[in-house]
Every structure is written in structure tokens, then in C-alpha cells.
Amino acid sequence: MKLFFTVNGERRDLELDTRTTLLDALREHLHLTGSKKGCDHGQCGACTVMVGGRRINACLTLAVMHQGDEITTIEGLGSPDKLHPMQAAFVKHDGYQCGYCTPGQICSSVAVLEEIKAGIPSHVTADLNARPGLTADEIRERMSGNICRCGAYSNIVDAITEVAEQQA
Amino acid sequence: MKPFTYERATSPAEAAAAAARRPGAKFIAGGTNLLDLMKLQIETPAHLIDVNGLALDKLEPTPEGGLRIGALVRNTDLAADQRVRRDYGVLSRALLAGASGQLRNKATTAGNLLQRTRCPYFYDTNQPCNKRQPGSGCSALGGFSRQLAVVGHSEACIATNPSDMAVALRALDAVVETVKPDGTTRGIPIAEFHRLPGDTPHIETALEPGEFITAVTLPPPAGGRHVYRKVRDRASYAFALVSVAAVVQRDGTGRVALGGVAHRPWRVEAAEAEVPRGARAAMAAILANARPTHENAFKVTLAERALHAVLAEARG
Numbered sequence: 001m002k003l004f005f006t007v008n009g010e011r012r013d014l015e016l017d018t019r020t021t022l023l024d025a026l027r028e029h030l031h032l033t034g035s036k037k038g039c040d041h042g043q044c045g046a047c048t049v050m051v052g053g054r055r056i057n058a059c060l061t062l063a064v065m066h067q068g069d070e071i072t073t074i075e076g077l078g079s080p081d082k083l084h085p086m087q088a089a090f091v092k093h094d095g096y097q098c099g100y101c102t103p104g105q106i107c108s109s110v111a112v113l114e115e116i117k118a119g120i121p122s123h124v125t126a127d128l129n130a131r132p133g134l135t136a137d138e139i140r141e142r143m144s145g146n147i148c149r150c151g152a153y154s155n156i157v158d159a160i161t162e163v164a165e166q167q168a
Numbered sequence: 169m170k171p172f173t174y175e176r177a178t179s180p181a182e183a184a185a186a187a188a189r190r191p192g193a194k195f196i197a198g199g200t201n202l203l204d205l206m207k208l209q210i211e212t213p214a215h216l217i218d219v220n221g222l223a224l225d226k227l228e229p230t231p232e233g234g235l236r237i238g239a240l241v242r243n244t245d246l247a248a249d250q251r252v253r254r255d256y257g258v259l260s261r262a263l264l265a266g267a268s269g270q271l272r273n274k275a276t277t278a279g280n281l282l283q284r285t286r287c288p289y290f291y292d293t294n295q296p297c298n299k300r301q302p303g304s305g306c307s308a309l310g311g312f313s314r315q316l317a318v319v320g321h322s323e324a325c326i327a328t329n330p331s332d333m334a335v336a337l338r339a340l341d342a343v344v345e346t347v348k349p350d351g352t353t354r355g356i357p358i359a360e361f362h363r364l365p366g367d368t369p370h371i372e373t374a375l376e377p378g379e380f381i382t383a384v385t386l387p388p389p390a391g392g393r394h395v396y397r398k399v400r401d402r403a404s405y406a407f408a409l410v411s412v413a414a415v416v417q418r419d420g421t422g423r424v425a426l427g428g429v430a431h432r433p434w435r436v437e438a439a440e441a442e443v444p445r446g447a448r449a450a451m452a453a454i455l456a457n458a459r460p461t462h463e464n465a466f467k468v469t470l471a472e473r474a475l476h477a478v479l480a481e482a483r484g
């Protein structure tokens with residue numbers, strides 16, 4: 001099936017089997033291998049990308065369902081010589097060991113800060129009718145869909161907290 | 169995945185008609201449950217009808233003073249809506265207790281209602297399972313049943329419904345609006361929407377073949393304190409062992425629905441007269457017919473204690 005979408009600002013035309021997930025389209029067809037395949041079942045978050053500004057698991061959606069959509073992957077957030085502030089903070093705080101979960105962690109954390117800014121509540125938000133705060137508890141809960149086998153969690157929270165404070 | 173053809177629906181009625189025309193067709197919304205199951209070949213649709221383009225992503229007030237939730241409203245947006253947070257807090261809380269931020273951004277109201285069980289044998293295609301393969305037997309009966317049902321189950325199936333959202337909708341007396349392939353519409357009260365397993369655990373809802381969900385309607389706000397308490401093996405990102413959705417009024421009366429204990433959200437209206445007398449009396453009535461396995465008998469105690477905590481929170 002023929003389709004197109006925009007990836008990191010560039011229009012991409014593809015012809016794909018209907019079974020192709022968005023993750024496989026990005027990795028195998030567009031060779032954007034930053035997004036990782038951990039579980040392929042929505043359980044680990046390694047495949048997290050932004051579609052229309054919202055984070056999703058690219059492994060649990062079909063490429064054909066994204067005709068015309070705007071997709072941002074880790075490659076679109078920053079580059080080695082021009083790091084996104086979140087990427088720089090992960091480097092500074094050692095927010096990884098093997099690095100496999102890291103692109104997903106970074107895409108997710110950028111979105112998490114947007115979600116808090118937009119006032120979207122979470123499971124740990126005490127008052128549903130108040131704006132959620134930028135606390136470590138909020139960050140941990142909102143990042144629970146990103147698993148890190150190396151257990152870099154506390155440094156990840158430090159990195160996100162620093163970027164949150166810079167933005168505040 | 170098995171190969172399938174794909175089309176984008178143009179209207180709800182057309183989606184329903186298309187589903188009835190094509191044998192083996194399925195709707196796809198967020199895809200977070202269906203694609204998971206298709207990868208494991210537990211679901212093998214020959215044709216997918218993508219309903220994401222239908223403009224069913226709005227929340228609007230009803231003439232009666234309630235709220236109409238479009239079938240495609242994403243779980244994140246439903247939980248974050250100011251009216252839901254203010255007037256139907258138990259629904260926001262239930263949604264936020266489920267899945268992850270990424271999944272809630274995709275998951276839809278209708279898809280969440282129709283998500284399938286997490287019984288481990290349903291997922292293991294090497295094992296008999298009456299729900300996956302009618303007539304093959306139930307592996308869970310003599311197997312690993314810690315997560316499974318304690319009430320309302322049958323010899324054919326002891327699976328639970330995994331949805332958090334559905335438990336809150338049950339406490340709120342929601343109505344599921346649909347359109348059938350012949351174009352007629354109806355409203356199905358949530359109490360009648362999910363079925364008990366009986367002899368046909370593969371038939372999970374009151375929906376007819378091809379019937380398409382257009383919206384879920386909430387009656388006018390019931391007031392009271394809204395609490396959702398979910399007990400699970402991890403603090404986040406895990407399915408419920410037991411959950412309690414409650415709407416409790418100042419005078420101590422209230423409604424209580426349970427998740428994680430049955431094939432559908434479990435609510436016994438006749439038992440709610442006991443709520444003012446406390447958790448022990450209320451849970452004894454709500455789970456009067458419980459028949460747990462030796463592995464999940466703890467859920468009966470857990471449900472009572474969870475309700476105790478919920479009633480304390482509602483009073484506080």
C-alpha cells in the first residue's frame with residue numbers, strides 16, 4: 001500500500017505491506033534506527049516516538065494508520081553536534097548504561113514535560129482539579145512506560161528534573 | 169501477523185456495514201490491544217477497518233445534563249477533561265491507573281471497553297483455551313489462577329476483564345451507544361454490555377456482529393466523593409489484582425464496582441444497601457457468591473480491605 005508521512009520535518013513516501021508497524025517502517029524502511037525494538041508489544045517503551053506532538057509506542061501501531069501524520073523520532077530531537085537539552089542532560093547525569101532504552105526514554109521525557117505543562121494529571125496527582133506539579137514522584141509515574149534493564153532510573157529522573165528546572 | 173487487507177472507514181454506519189460485508193473483518197482504533205494480539209496470532213482478522221478518521225473524538229454535554237464521550241476520545245484526553253475531573257473523578261482516576269502515558273495517548277474509549285483478557289493461557293497459543301478456541305478446554309482451571317476470577321465464572325472460563333475504565337463506567341451507570349450494520353442505533357446499559365462467561369466465553373459483549381460503538385454516555389453527575397483504588401503487583405504499569413471504583417455520598421450511602429475479580433466489572437446493586445455499614449458487611453454481600461481457587465482466595469480479603477481504605481478516603 002502506498003502512503004506518506006512526515007518524519008522529522010521531511011516528507012517520506014513509502015510502499016508497504018499493510019502489516020508493517022510504524023516502528024518497522026522507521027527502522028527497516030527509512031533506516032532511522034534510533035527508535036529501538038525491545039518487546040514489540042507495548043511493554044517497554046524503547047520504541048517511543050512522537051506523532052502529532054504526542055508520545056506513542058511505535059510498535060503497536062501500523063504505518064498505514066499514519067497517512068499524512070507528523071512524526072518526530074530521536075533523530076529529529078537533536079544531533080551529535082547539536083544535542084537537544086534533554087539529550088545533553090542524559091549525558092551529563094549518566095542517564096543510561098547500555099543505551100538501548102535511551103532514545104525511548106528521551107522522547108518520552110520530552111513529552112512528559114509537555115504533558116505536565118499542559119496540565120494533564122497523572123496517577124500520583126493529589127488533586128485532580130489542580131495543576132500537576134513538577135515533582136520527582138510525578139516524573140517517575142509518568143515515565144513508568146519506559147523500562148530500563150540497566151536500572152539507570154535515578155539518573156534519568158535527575159536528568160529530567162534538571163531540564164524541567166531550566167524550562168521553569 | 170497474518171496478511172490482511174485494509175480500508176479507512178468513511179462514517180460510523182458505513183464502518184458497521186463494511187464489517188458485516190467482509191467475513192473476518194475487525195475495526196481498528198488505537199490498535200494497542202488488537203495489534204498486540206495479531207502479532208501473537210490470537211486475533212487473525214482478514215480485513216481491518218481503520219476508524220481513526222471518523223470524527224468521534226469529542227466530549228459534549230447531553231441535553232439531560234450528562235456527558236457524551238465519543239468512541240475515539242483517547243484515554244489521556246478523557247482523563248484530562250475538566251468536566252470529567254470535576255464531576256466524574258472516579259473515571260479520571262481509573263484511566264490514569266491503567267497502562268502507560270504512551271498507551272493512553274493511543275487507546276480509545278471503545279477500544280478500552282473491548283480489550284480482551286490477560287489470562288496467561290489465552291496468550292499462550294500452545295495451551296487449550298475456550299475463549300481463544302471454543303471447545304478446547306480451560307487450562308486455567310487446574311493451572312496458574314492467581315490473577316483470575318473469584319466470582320461469576322463458569323467451568324468453561326475463569327478469566328477476568330482487565331479494563332480499569334470499565335469498572336468506573338459501571339459505577340457511573342454509563343450507556344454504550346452503537347450503530348448496527350443495518351443503520352439502526354441503540355444504547356446498551358453498561359450493566360448489560362459485558363457478559364459472564366457461561367458456556368460461551370468467546371462471546372464477551374452484547375454487541376452483534378459488525379455493530380460499531382459510536383459513544384459512551386454518562387448520566388448527570390451523581391455528586392459524592394469519587395475514589396478509584398487499584399491494588400497490583402507493582403506501583404505503576406501493571407494490571408489490577410483487585411480494584412474498587414466507588415462513588416460515596418455524605419450520608420455514607422454509595423455505589424461500588426470491582427475490577428480484577430470477574431469476567432466483567434462486578435457490581436451488585438442489591439448489596440449497596442450495606443455500604444453505610446462498612447466494608448466488611450458490604451463486601452460480604454458484593455462477593456456473596458464468590459468461589460475463588462486456592463491461588464486467588466486472597467482476592468476476597470484484598471477486596472474487603474481495599475473497600476475499607478476507599479470508604480475511609482471518601483469520609484476523610
Ligand SMILES: Cc1cc2nc3c(=O)[nH]c(=O)nc-3n(C[C@H](O)[C@H](O)[C@H](O)COP(=O)(O)OP(=O)(O)OC[C@H]3O[C@@H](n4cnc5c(N)ncnc54)[C@H](O)[C@@H]3O)c2cc1C
Pocket residue numbers: 041042043194195196197198199200201202203204219239265266267268271274275276277278279280281282283330331332333379380381382405406407408
Ligand atoms: C503493556 C500494556 C499495559 C496495559 N495496562 C493496562 C491497565 O493497567 N489497565 C487497563 O485498563 N488497560 C491496560 N492496557 C490495555 C489498554 O488499555 C488497551 O489496549 C486499550 O484501551 C485498547 O484501546 P485501543 O483503542 O487501542 O483498542 P484497539 O486495539 O484498536 O481495539 C480493541 C478492540 O476493540 C474493537 N474496537 C475498537 N473500536 C471500536 C468501535 N468503535 N466499535 C466497535 N469495536 C471497536 C477492535 O475491533 C478490537 O477488537 C494495557 C496495554 C498494554 C499493551
Ligand code: SF4
Pocket residue numbers: 285287288289290296297298299300305306307308309316324325326327369
Ligand atoms: S480462564 Fe478463560 S481465557 Fe483463561 S484459559 Fe480458561 S477459557 Fe481461556
Ligand code: FES
Pocket residue numbers: 036037038039040041042043044045046047048057058059060
Ligand atoms: S518495543 Fe514498543 S514498547 Fe517495547
Ligand code: FES
Pocket residue numbers: 095096097098099100101102147148149150151152
Ligand atoms: S541503559 Fe540499558 S536498558 Fe536502559
